[in-house]
Amino acid sequence: MAIHVEVLRLGRVSQEVLDAIVAGLEDAYQGLVSAFISPHELEVPGEAYDRRRYQYNSSVVLAFLRRSFTPKGDKLLAVTHVDLFVPRLNFVFGQAECPGRFAIVSTCRLRPEFYGEPPHQALFLERCVKEAVHEVGH
Structure with a gap:
């Protein structure tokens, strides 16, 4: 039986x-996962923003x-454009409840441009998928 994963846009994320x-x-x-894009979109909560770090606390x-959200699937994967951190780490690419239903992935540091490299859309999308697979795997 497949696990149903709802993928939610959280902020500015492309189709x-x-x-x-x-x-x-x-x-x-x-076959173990059936994923679908949520018909809903949410904005990144301002309460998560840390002004000293210019980042959002993923926890x-x-x-x-x-x-704020009741998933339609077994798990919810939120995808956001903002830079994430957890205390004691400089940044995180994502975070998941383990065990739990909620996970988040940030595209911010997955873009080659973040590191001063030229844009490379295929590489960016590959990184997004790898991080999503990792977080859902928790």
């Missing part, structure tokens, strides 16, 4: 990224999702 993640999850888990974002 291309969401489509790649859905296809990548289903391909990686070969606060996950708590916001738990309070």
Whole structure:
């Protein structure tokens, strides 16, 4: 029986990224995961922003999702454009409840441009899929 993963846009995320993640999850888990794009969209909660770090605390974002959203699937994977961190780490690419239903992935540091490299859309999408597969795997 497949696990149903709802992929939620959280902020500015392109349809291309969401489509790649859905296809990548289903391909990686070969029948164990059925993924779909949520018809809903949410904004990144301002309460998660840390002005000293210019980043968003991913634990606060996950708590916001738990309070604010009831997933239609077994798991919810939120995809966001903002830079994430957890205390004691400089940044995270994503975070998942383990065990739990909620996970988040940030596309911010997955773009080659973040590191001063030229844009490379195929590489960016590949990184998005790999991070999504990792977080859903928790």
